[in-house]
Amino acid sequence: MDRRKFMKITGTSVGMGVLYKVLPAFGGTPGLDEVLNFRGGKTGEKLAPFTFLQLSDAHVGFNGPPDPLGTKAFERAVELVNKLPNKPELVLFTGDLTHDSEDRDVHAGRMKQFQEIAGNMNAGKIMHVPGENDAGLDGGQLYREHFGETYYSFDHRGVHFVALDNVSRGKPEIGSEQLSWLKKDLARFPHQAPIVVFTHRPLFDLKPEWEWFTSDGDQVLNLLSPYENLTVLYGHIHREHEHIEGKSKHYAARSLIFAFPDPEQTAVKKPLPFDKEQPFKNLGIRIVDERGARQPLGIKDVELTLQEFGELNGVQQIMKGNGNDTD
Amino acid sequence: MTLTDQQKNRIIRRIYLSLSVLLLVLAGLRHAAKADEPAKVIEITAKRFEFIPAEITLKKGEAVTLRLTSQDVTHGFFVRPLKIDSDIEAGKTTEVRVTPETTGKFVTICDHFCGVNHGAMHMTINVVE
Numbered sequence: 350m351d352r353r354k355f356m357k358i359t360g361t362s363v364g365m366g367v368l369y370k371v372l373p374a375f376g377g378t379p380g381l382d383e384v385l386n387f388r389g390g391k392t393g394e395k396l397a398p399f400t401f402l403q404l405s406d407a408h409v410g411f412n413g414p415p416d417p418l419g420t421k422a423f424e425r426a427v428e429l430v431n432k433l434p435n436k437p438e439l440v441l442f443t444g445d446l447t448h449d450s451e452d453r454d455v456h457a458g459r460m461k462q463f464q465e466i467a468g469n470m471n472a473g474k475i476m477h478v479p480g481e482n483d484a485g486l487d488g489g490q491l492y493r494e495h496f497g498e499t500y501y502s503f504d505h506r507g508v509h510f511v512a513l514d515n516v517s518r519g520k521p522e523i524g525s526e527q528l529s530w531l532k533k534d535l536a537r538f539p540h541q542a543p544i545v546v547f548t549h550r551p552l553f554d555l556k557p558e559w560e561w562f563t564s565d566g567d568q569v570l571n572l573l574s575p576y577e578n579l580t581v582l583y584g585h586i587h588r589e590h591e592h593i594e595g596k597s598k599h600y601a602a603r604s605l606i607f608a609f610p611d612p613e614q615t616a617v618k619k620p621l622p623f624d625k626e627q628p629f630k631n632l633g634i635r636i637v638d639e640r641g642a643r644q645p646l647g648i649k650d651v652e653l654t655l656q657e658f659g660e661l662n663g664v665q666q667i668m669k670g671n672g673n674d675t676d
Numbered sequence: 677m678t679l680t681d682q683q684k685n686r687i688i689r690r691i692y693l694s695l696s697v698l699l700l701v702l703a704g705l706r707h708a709a710k711a712d713e714p715a716k717v718i719e720i721t722a723k724r725f726e727f728i729p730a731e732i733t734l735k736k737g738e739a740v741t742l743r744l745t746s747q748d749v750t751h752g753f754f755v756r757p758l759k760i761d762s763d764i765e766a767g768k769t770t771e772v773r774v775t776p777e778t779t780g781k782f783v784t785i786c787d788h789f790c791g792v793n794h795g796a797m798h799m800t801i802n803v804v805e
Contacts, residue, residue: 449792485789519788520752520763557756558783560795564761618795 399506401439402430402472403547405584406604408482409466410459411448415620416607423466423605431471438473439505443584443602444480444516444549446496453491460495476503480549480585481516489517500527502534509538513548515563521550522564532572543578550585551601553594556612561586570594587620716740720799722764723747724791727784727799734776734803744770752788755801763788776803 404426412419430437447459460483467475477496484492489499499514511534515523523531538544546552552566563569573579579597587604588611607620679687720742721728734740744753746766753762753772757780764770786797 449789451791481789481794482792485794486791516789519750521787557754558785558798560754560785560787564787 399438400435401441401505402437403441403443403582403600403602404605405443405602406445406480406587406606407442407463407466408445408448408604408606409463410450410455411606415623417623420462420466426605427466427470431469433471436471436473439510440467440470440472440475441510441545441547441582442467442475442477443547443582444478445482445584445604446477446480447483449482449486451486453487456491457495460491464495474505476510476512476547478512478514478548479516481521484514484517485519488519489514492517500530508543508545511535511544511546513546513552513569515548515550515552515566520564521560521562523566523569528565528568528572531569535572535576538576540575540577542576544573544576545580545582546573547582549583551583551590551592551599552581553592553599555586555590555592559609559612559618561612570597573597717743719743719745720753721745721747722751722753722786722797724749725786725793725797727786727797729799731800731802734774734801736776736779736803736805739773739775742772742774744772749790750788751786751790751797753784754787755782755784757782758801758803760784761787779803779805 404423407420407423409420409423416422430440446463447456450456450459479489479492479496479499483489484499492499499517500512502509502511504510511531513523513531514527515521518524535544548563550563550566551561552563552569554566555561573581574595574597577596581597581599583599583601584604586601587607587609588601589603590599590601592599607623609618610621612618716738718732718740720732722744723746742753742760744762744764745768746764749766751764753760753764753770757778758774758776760772760774762770762772780803782801782803784799784801786794790797
Protein backbone atom coordinates (compact mmCIF):
# COMPACT_ATOMS: atom_id res chain seq x y z
CA MET A 350 0.00 0.00 0.00
CA ASP A 351 1.20 3.46 -0.84
CA ARG A 352 1.79 5.12 2.51
CA ARG A 353 1.05 8.48 1.04
CA LYS A 354 -2.55 7.49 0.48
CA PHE A 355 -3.46 8.10 4.06
CA MET A 356 -6.12 10.72 3.97
CA LYS A 357 -8.72 12.28 1.86
CA ILE A 358 -10.63 15.48 2.17
CA THR A 359 -14.07 15.86 0.76
CA GLY A 360 -15.66 19.23 0.39
CA THR A 361 -19.36 19.86 0.46
CA SER A 362 -20.99 23.11 -0.46
CA VAL A 363 -23.50 24.05 2.22
CA GLY A 364 -25.39 26.64 0.36
CA MET A 365 -23.12 29.62 0.69
CA GLY A 366 -20.14 27.91 2.20
CA VAL A 367 -18.21 24.74 1.83
CA LEU A 368 -18.14 21.83 4.23
CA TYR A 369 -15.06 19.68 4.27
CA LYS A 370 -14.67 16.26 5.76
CA VAL A 371 -11.19 15.12 6.61
CA LEU A 372 -10.85 11.42 7.15
CA PRO A 373 -8.11 8.86 7.11
CA ALA A 374 -8.62 6.60 4.14
CA PHE A 375 -6.68 3.65 5.47
CA GLY A 376 -7.12 3.93 9.20
CA GLY A 377 -5.71 1.14 11.29
CA THR A 378 -3.04 0.01 8.88
CA PRO A 379 0.54 -0.32 10.10
CA GLY A 380 1.76 1.87 7.28
CA LEU A 381 -0.63 4.62 8.19
CA ASP A 382 0.45 4.60 11.81
CA GLU A 383 4.08 4.98 10.84
CA VAL A 384 3.29 7.88 8.60
CA LEU A 385 1.10 9.58 11.14
CA ASN A 386 3.31 9.15 14.15
CA PHE A 387 5.30 12.20 13.22
CA ARG A 388 2.13 14.24 13.51
CA GLY A 389 1.19 13.02 16.94
CA GLY A 390 4.67 13.81 18.14
CA LYS A 391 4.48 17.35 16.90
CA THR A 392 0.98 18.37 17.85
CA GLY A 393 -0.22 15.92 20.44
CA GLU A 394 -2.95 14.93 18.05
CA LYS A 395 -3.22 12.21 15.48
CA LEU A 396 -5.08 12.46 12.25
CA ALA A 397 -8.74 11.74 12.91
CA PRO A 398 -11.99 12.33 11.09
CA PHE A 399 -13.48 15.76 11.48
CA THR A 400 -15.45 18.33 9.54
CA PHE A 401 -14.80 21.94 8.84
CA LEU A 402 -16.43 24.73 6.91
CA GLN A 403 -15.21 27.36 4.55
CA LEU A 404 -17.21 30.56 4.36
CA SER A 405 -16.18 33.61 2.39
CA ASP A 406 -16.84 37.19 1.36
CA ALA A 407 -19.71 38.25 3.63
CA HIS A 408 -18.94 41.95 3.02
CA VAL A 409 -20.82 42.97 6.15
CA GLY A 410 -21.82 46.59 5.68
CA PHE A 411 -22.52 46.26 1.97
CA ASN A 412 -26.13 47.04 1.24
CA GLY A 413 -27.38 47.94 -2.19
CA PRO A 414 -27.28 46.75 -5.77
CA PRO A 415 -26.56 44.07 -6.74
CA ASP A 416 -27.65 42.63 -3.38
CA PRO A 417 -30.05 44.72 -1.31
CA LEU A 418 -30.32 42.05 1.38
CA GLY A 419 -27.17 43.00 3.26
CA THR A 420 -26.25 40.32 5.76
CA LYS A 421 -29.24 38.05 5.04
CA ALA A 422 -27.25 35.46 3.12
CA PHE A 423 -24.62 35.36 5.88
CA GLU A 424 -27.32 34.92 8.53
CA ARG A 425 -28.95 32.21 6.45
CA ALA A 426 -25.63 30.40 6.16
CA VAL A 427 -25.30 30.50 9.95
CA GLU A 428 -28.80 29.03 10.31
CA LEU A 429 -27.90 26.28 7.88
CA VAL A 430 -24.68 25.47 9.73
CA ASN A 431 -26.62 25.29 12.99
CA LYS A 432 -28.88 22.64 11.49
CA LEU A 433 -25.98 20.35 10.66
CA PRO A 434 -26.24 17.09 12.58
CA ASN A 435 -22.56 17.17 13.41
CA LYS A 436 -21.12 20.36 14.76
CA PRO A 437 -18.19 21.43 12.56
CA GLU A 438 -15.00 21.65 14.54
CA LEU A 439 -13.58 24.44 12.45
CA VAL A 440 -14.79 27.32 10.34
CA LEU A 441 -12.32 28.96 7.98
CA PHE A 442 -13.42 32.37 6.74
CA THR A 443 -11.46 33.34 3.65
CA GLY A 444 -11.61 37.10 3.74
CA ASP A 445 -13.73 40.14 3.03
CA LEU A 446 -15.57 39.62 6.26
CA THR A 447 -16.60 43.26 5.99
CA HIS A 448 -17.08 45.80 3.26
CA ASP A 449 -14.54 48.59 3.44
CA SER A 450 -15.33 51.98 4.89
CA GLU A 451 -13.03 55.00 5.08
CA ASP A 452 -14.66 55.89 8.37
CA ARG A 453 -12.72 53.91 10.96
CA ASP A 454 -15.63 53.80 13.42
CA VAL A 455 -18.03 52.59 10.75
CA HIS A 456 -15.59 49.90 9.67
CA ALA A 457 -15.04 48.83 13.28
CA GLY A 458 -18.82 48.59 13.68
CA ARG A 459 -18.98 46.28 10.68
CA MET A 460 -16.30 44.05 12.16
CA LYS A 461 -18.26 43.83 15.38
CA GLN A 462 -21.42 43.02 13.45
CA PHE A 463 -19.57 40.25 11.64
CA GLN A 464 -18.44 38.83 14.96
CA GLU A 465 -21.98 38.95 16.32
CA ILE A 466 -23.42 37.04 13.35
CA ALA A 467 -20.55 34.53 13.22
CA GLY A 468 -20.83 34.15 16.99
CA ASN A 469 -24.28 32.66 16.53
CA MET A 470 -22.79 29.76 14.63
CA ASN A 471 -22.73 26.44 16.43
CA ALA A 472 -19.19 25.53 15.52
CA GLY A 473 -15.81 25.00 17.09
CA LYS A 474 -12.99 27.36 16.29
CA ILE A 475 -13.64 30.15 13.81
CA MET A 476 -10.48 31.22 12.03
CA HIS A 477 -10.12 34.09 9.56
CA VAL A 478 -7.88 35.68 7.01
CA PRO A 479 -8.46 39.24 5.82
CA GLY A 480 -9.67 40.32 2.41
CA GLU A 481 -8.66 43.60 0.82
CA ASN A 482 -11.87 45.17 2.11
CA ASP A 483 -10.85 44.29 5.66
CA ALA A 484 -7.20 45.25 5.57
CA GLY A 485 -6.23 46.85 2.26
CA LEU A 486 -6.41 50.50 3.29
CA ASP A 487 -4.83 50.53 6.74
CA GLY A 488 -2.36 47.68 6.40
CA GLY A 489 -4.54 45.43 8.54
CA GLN A 490 -4.44 47.55 11.70
CA LEU A 491 -8.18 47.50 12.42
CA TYR A 492 -8.44 43.85 11.39
CA ARG A 493 -5.72 42.85 13.87
CA GLU A 494 -7.54 44.71 16.64
CA HIS A 495 -10.63 42.58 16.04
CA PHE A 496 -9.40 39.27 14.67
CA GLY A 497 -5.71 38.93 15.50
CA GLU A 498 -2.77 38.34 13.21
CA THR A 499 -3.32 38.38 9.48
CA TYR A 500 -1.18 35.27 8.91
CA TYR A 501 -0.50 32.33 11.19
CA SER A 502 -0.70 28.57 11.35
CA PHE A 503 -2.15 25.95 13.65
CA ASP A 504 -2.68 22.21 13.82
CA HIS A 505 -5.98 20.44 14.16
CA ARG A 506 -6.31 16.68 14.48
CA GLY A 507 -3.13 16.10 12.60
CA VAL A 508 -3.76 18.52 9.77
CA HIS A 509 -1.58 21.62 9.48
CA PHE A 510 -3.55 24.76 8.62
CA VAL A 511 -1.77 27.81 7.22
CA ALA A 512 -3.50 31.21 7.00
CA LEU A 513 -1.88 33.50 4.43
CA ASP A 514 -2.44 37.23 4.02
CA ASN A 515 -2.27 38.49 0.42
CA VAL A 516 -4.16 41.74 0.95
CA SER A 517 -2.79 43.95 3.73
CA ARG A 518 0.16 45.29 1.71
CA GLY A 519 -2.40 47.02 -0.51
CA LYS A 520 -1.23 45.01 -3.50
CA PRO A 521 -2.16 41.40 -4.29
CA GLU A 522 0.99 39.99 -2.77
CA ILE A 523 2.39 38.02 0.15
CA GLY A 524 5.70 39.85 0.57
CA SER A 525 9.16 38.69 1.52
CA GLU A 526 8.60 38.75 5.29
CA GLN A 527 5.63 36.40 5.13
CA LEU A 528 7.41 34.18 2.61
CA SER A 529 10.30 33.77 5.04
CA TRP A 530 7.86 32.95 7.82
CA LEU A 531 6.12 30.38 5.64
CA LYS A 532 9.39 28.69 4.78
CA LYS A 533 10.22 28.32 8.48
CA ASP A 534 6.70 27.23 9.33
CA LEU A 535 6.73 24.42 6.78
CA ALA A 536 10.25 23.26 7.55
CA ARG A 537 9.22 20.97 10.41
CA PHE A 538 6.84 18.92 8.29
CA PRO A 539 7.66 15.94 6.09
CA HIS A 540 6.38 16.11 2.56
CA GLN A 541 3.55 13.70 3.32
CA ALA A 542 2.01 16.01 5.91
CA PRO A 543 -1.61 17.01 5.23
CA ILE A 544 -1.64 20.76 4.78
CA VAL A 545 -4.55 23.12 4.21
CA VAL A 546 -3.70 26.68 3.18
CA PHE A 547 -6.44 29.27 3.35
CA THR A 548 -6.16 32.75 1.95
CA HIS A 549 -8.25 35.41 0.23
CA ARG A 550 -7.00 35.79 -3.31
CA PRO A 551 -6.07 32.88 -5.56
CA LEU A 552 -2.37 32.08 -5.39
CA PHE A 553 -2.28 31.30 -9.11
CA ASP A 554 -3.12 33.47 -12.12
CA LEU A 555 -6.84 32.91 -12.41
CA LYS A 556 -7.69 36.21 -14.12
CA PRO A 557 -5.02 38.89 -13.56
CA GLU A 558 -6.96 41.61 -15.40
CA TRP A 559 -9.75 41.11 -12.85
CA GLU A 560 -7.17 41.15 -10.05
CA TRP A 561 -7.75 37.45 -9.47
CA PHE A 562 -4.15 36.58 -8.73
CA THR A 563 -1.32 37.00 -6.23
CA SER A 564 1.76 38.57 -7.77
CA ASP A 565 4.21 36.46 -5.75
CA GLY A 566 1.88 33.47 -5.51
CA ASP A 567 4.35 31.47 -7.60
CA GLN A 568 6.90 31.82 -4.78
CA VAL A 569 4.32 30.55 -2.29
CA LEU A 570 3.52 27.59 -4.50
CA ASN A 571 7.22 26.86 -4.94
CA LEU A 572 7.57 26.62 -1.16
CA LEU A 573 4.52 24.38 -1.00
CA SER A 574 5.37 22.27 -4.04
CA PRO A 575 7.13 19.43 -2.18
CA TYR A 576 4.02 18.73 -0.09
CA GLU A 577 1.95 15.93 -1.49
CA ASN A 578 -1.27 16.48 0.48
CA LEU A 579 -1.90 20.13 -0.14
CA THR A 580 -5.24 21.89 -0.41
CA VAL A 581 -5.60 25.63 -0.92
CA LEU A 582 -8.89 27.35 -0.09
CA TYR A 583 -9.58 30.90 -1.17
CA GLY A 584 -12.37 33.39 -1.76
CA HIS A 585 -12.35 36.80 -3.46
CA ILE A 586 -13.82 35.65 -6.78
CA HIS A 587 -17.39 35.24 -5.44
CA ARG A 588 -17.95 31.98 -7.25
CA GLU A 589 -16.98 28.36 -6.93
CA HIS A 590 -13.84 27.33 -8.72
CA GLU A 591 -11.50 24.36 -8.81
CA HIS A 592 -7.94 24.35 -10.04
CA ILE A 593 -5.04 21.92 -9.96
CA GLU A 594 -1.51 23.30 -9.80
CA GLY A 595 1.18 20.65 -9.56
CA LYS A 596 0.29 18.47 -6.59
CA SER A 597 -1.99 21.08 -5.06
CA LYS A 598 -5.72 21.48 -5.44
CA HIS A 599 -7.27 24.92 -5.15
CA TYR A 600 -10.91 25.63 -4.30
CA ALA A 601 -12.82 28.87 -4.12
CA ALA A 602 -16.00 29.18 -2.07
CA ARG A 603 -19.01 31.19 -3.04
CA SER A 604 -19.63 34.63 -1.66
CA LEU A 605 -22.24 35.51 0.96
CA ILE A 606 -23.23 38.74 -0.76
CA PHE A 607 -23.27 38.59 -4.59
CA ALA A 608 -21.70 36.56 -7.37
CA PHE A 609 -19.32 37.39 -10.16
CA PRO A 610 -19.74 35.86 -13.61
CA ASP A 611 -17.55 33.21 -15.16
CA PRO A 612 -14.57 35.07 -16.63
CA GLU A 613 -14.45 32.55 -19.44
CA GLN A 614 -17.92 33.68 -20.51
CA THR A 615 -17.66 37.45 -20.21
CA ALA A 616 -15.02 40.10 -20.67
CA VAL A 617 -16.51 42.50 -18.13
CA LYS A 618 -16.06 42.09 -14.39
CA LYS A 619 -19.48 43.05 -13.15
CA PRO A 620 -21.54 41.39 -10.39
CA LEU A 621 -24.39 39.25 -11.55
CA PRO A 622 -27.71 41.08 -11.10
CA PHE A 623 -29.85 40.46 -8.05
CA ASP A 624 -32.83 38.23 -8.71
CA LYS A 625 -35.60 39.02 -6.24
CA GLU A 626 -37.39 35.78 -7.16
CA GLN A 627 -34.28 33.82 -6.20
CA PRO A 628 -32.43 36.06 -3.74
CA PHE A 629 -29.72 33.51 -2.95
CA LYS A 630 -29.17 32.46 -6.52
CA ASN A 631 -25.49 32.01 -7.33
CA LEU A 632 -24.66 32.09 -3.64
CA GLY A 633 -25.17 28.36 -3.46
CA ILE A 634 -27.96 26.02 -2.47
CA ARG A 635 -28.14 23.44 -5.18
CA ILE A 636 -28.83 19.70 -5.52
CA VAL A 637 -26.22 17.30 -4.22
CA ASP A 638 -23.87 15.94 -6.80
CA GLU A 639 -22.43 12.73 -5.44
CA ARG A 640 -19.94 12.56 -8.25
CA GLY A 641 -16.53 11.65 -7.01
CA ALA A 642 -17.37 12.15 -3.36
CA ARG A 643 -15.82 8.80 -2.43
CA GLN A 644 -13.14 8.51 -5.06
CA PRO A 645 -9.62 8.73 -3.69
CA LEU A 646 -7.23 10.88 -5.59
CA GLY A 647 -4.75 8.09 -5.96
CA ILE A 648 -1.20 9.33 -6.08
CA LYS A 649 -2.29 12.83 -5.10
CA ASP A 650 -3.30 11.35 -1.75
CA VAL A 651 -6.05 13.92 -1.25
CA GLU A 652 -9.59 13.91 -2.38
CA LEU A 653 -11.36 17.23 -2.26
CA THR A 654 -14.66 17.23 -4.10
CA LEU A 655 -17.42 19.77 -4.07
CA GLN A 656 -21.04 18.76 -3.73
CA GLU A 657 -23.88 21.17 -4.18
CA PHE A 658 -27.13 21.34 -2.32
CA GLY A 659 -30.68 22.21 -3.29
CA GLU A 660 -32.42 24.75 -1.10
CA LEU A 661 -35.17 22.46 0.14
CA ASN A 662 -33.27 19.34 0.94
CA GLY A 663 -29.84 20.73 1.66
CA VAL A 664 -29.75 19.81 5.32
CA GLN A 665 -31.07 16.32 4.64
CA GLN A 666 -28.40 15.84 2.03
CA ILE A 667 -25.74 17.03 4.43
CA MET A 668 -27.01 14.52 7.00
CA LYS A 669 -26.85 11.82 4.39
CA GLY A 670 -23.34 12.87 3.44
CA ASN A 671 -22.21 12.87 7.06
CA GLY A 672 -23.37 9.30 7.39
CA ASN A 673 -20.80 8.18 4.88
CA ASP A 674 -17.71 9.46 6.62
CA THR A 675 -15.77 6.27 6.55
CA ASP A 676 -16.19 5.37 2.89
CA MET B 677 57.06 80.52 -48.22
CA THR B 678 55.53 78.96 -51.23
CA LEU B 679 53.71 75.67 -50.91
CA THR B 680 54.16 73.02 -53.48
CA ASP B 681 51.11 71.52 -55.15
CA GLN B 682 51.68 68.30 -53.26
CA GLN B 683 51.66 70.15 -49.93
CA LYS B 684 48.49 72.06 -50.90
CA ASN B 685 46.69 68.83 -51.79
CA ARG B 686 47.69 67.23 -48.50
CA ILE B 687 46.33 70.17 -46.53
CA ILE B 688 43.09 70.13 -48.49
CA ARG B 689 42.68 66.37 -47.88
CA ARG B 690 43.25 66.86 -44.16
CA ILE B 691 40.65 69.63 -44.05
CA TYR B 692 38.14 67.41 -45.88
CA LEU B 693 38.90 64.51 -43.55
CA SER B 694 38.49 66.67 -40.43
CA LEU B 695 35.20 68.09 -41.67
CA SER B 696 33.93 64.58 -42.47
CA VAL B 697 34.83 63.34 -39.01
CA LEU B 698 33.20 66.40 -37.45
CA LEU B 699 29.98 65.85 -39.44
CA LEU B 700 29.89 62.18 -38.47
CA VAL B 701 30.36 63.02 -34.78
CA LEU B 702 27.62 65.67 -34.94
CA ALA B 703 25.27 63.21 -36.67
CA GLY B 704 26.02 60.58 -34.05
CA LEU B 705 25.39 62.98 -31.20
CA ARG B 706 22.12 64.07 -32.75
CA HIS B 707 21.03 60.43 -33.17
CA ALA B 708 21.99 59.60 -29.59
CA ALA B 709 20.10 62.57 -28.26
CA LYS B 710 17.02 61.51 -30.21
CA ALA B 711 17.25 57.94 -28.87
CA ASP B 712 17.36 59.19 -25.28
CA GLU B 713 14.21 61.20 -25.67
CA PRO B 714 10.91 59.30 -25.81
CA ALA B 715 8.98 60.00 -28.93
CA LYS B 716 5.81 60.54 -26.96
CA VAL B 717 4.65 61.30 -23.44
CA ILE B 718 1.12 60.45 -22.30
CA GLU B 719 -0.25 61.88 -19.09
CA ILE B 720 -2.56 59.62 -17.09
CA THR B 721 -4.31 60.71 -13.92
CA ALA B 722 -5.59 58.25 -11.33
CA LYS B 723 -8.29 59.08 -8.84
CA ARG B 724 -10.90 57.08 -6.99
CA PHE B 725 -12.14 55.10 -8.97
CA GLU B 726 -11.05 55.90 -12.51
CA PHE B 727 -8.15 56.60 -14.79
CA ILE B 728 -8.24 59.70 -16.98
CA PRO B 729 -8.21 59.17 -19.90
CA ALA B 730 -10.02 55.86 -19.79
CA GLU B 731 -8.46 54.70 -23.05
CA ILE B 732 -5.20 55.41 -24.90
CA THR B 733 -3.69 54.07 -28.11
CA LEU B 734 -0.03 53.23 -28.62
CA LYS B 735 1.89 52.04 -31.66
CA LYS B 736 3.62 48.70 -31.69
CA GLY B 737 7.40 49.14 -31.48
CA GLU B 738 7.19 52.83 -30.59
CA ALA B 739 8.60 53.87 -27.25
CA VAL B 740 6.35 55.96 -25.08
CA THR B 741 6.49 57.36 -21.58
CA LEU B 742 3.39 57.10 -19.42
CA ARG B 743 3.45 59.91 -16.89
CA LEU B 744 1.26 58.80 -14.00
CA THR B 745 -0.10 60.93 -11.16
CA SER B 746 -2.68 60.39 -8.44
CA GLN B 747 -5.15 62.98 -7.23
CA ASP B 748 -5.92 61.27 -3.94
CA VAL B 749 -4.44 58.03 -2.58
CA THR B 750 -1.92 55.47 -3.77
CA HIS B 751 -3.19 53.60 -6.80
CA GLY B 752 -1.76 50.74 -8.79
CA PHE B 753 -1.15 50.57 -12.53
CA PHE B 754 -1.03 46.97 -13.66
CA VAL B 755 -1.18 45.45 -17.12
CA ARG B 756 0.64 42.15 -17.33
CA PRO B 757 0.78 41.78 -21.15
CA LEU B 758 2.78 45.01 -21.30
CA LYS B 759 4.88 44.00 -18.26
CA ILE B 760 3.80 47.05 -16.27
CA ASP B 761 3.20 46.82 -12.52
CA SER B 762 3.67 50.15 -10.82
CA ASP B 763 2.31 52.12 -7.89
CA ILE B 764 1.17 55.72 -8.31
CA GLU B 765 1.76 57.53 -5.05
CA ALA B 766 -0.17 60.69 -4.33
CA GLY B 767 1.95 63.82 -4.69
CA LYS B 768 4.53 62.14 -6.89
CA THR B 769 4.93 61.66 -10.61
CA THR B 770 5.62 58.11 -11.71
CA GLU B 771 7.03 57.57 -15.18
CA VAL B 772 6.77 54.23 -16.93
CA ARG B 773 8.52 53.67 -20.26
CA VAL B 774 7.05 51.06 -22.50
CA THR B 775 7.63 49.86 -26.05
CA PRO B 776 4.70 47.57 -26.90
CA GLU B 777 5.75 44.43 -28.69
CA THR B 778 2.33 43.07 -29.58
CA THR B 779 -0.91 44.59 -30.78
CA GLY B 780 -4.13 44.18 -28.84
CA LYS B 781 -6.56 45.69 -26.41
CA PHE B 782 -5.20 45.46 -22.87
CA VAL B 783 -7.20 46.05 -19.72
CA THR B 784 -5.17 48.01 -17.18
CA ILE B 785 -6.28 47.86 -13.56
CA CYS B 786 -5.57 49.57 -10.29
CA ASP B 787 -4.04 46.78 -8.24
CA HIS B 788 -3.39 48.79 -5.09
CA PHE B 789 -6.56 48.72 -3.02
CA CYS B 790 -7.97 52.24 -2.94
CA GLY B 791 -11.49 51.95 -1.54
CA VAL B 792 -14.94 50.51 -1.99
CA ASN B 793 -15.10 50.68 -5.81
CA HIS B 794 -11.48 49.71 -6.30
CA GLY B 795 -12.51 46.61 -8.22
CA ALA B 796 -14.10 48.72 -10.93
CA MET B 797 -11.08 50.98 -11.53
CA HIS B 798 -9.57 50.19 -14.89
CA MET B 799 -8.65 51.63 -18.28
CA THR B 800 -7.80 50.29 -21.72
CA ILE B 801 -4.52 50.47 -23.59
CA ASN B 802 -4.86 49.77 -27.30
CA VAL B 803 -1.73 48.83 -29.21
CA VAL B 804 -1.97 49.12 -33.00
CA GLU B 805 0.39 48.54 -35.93
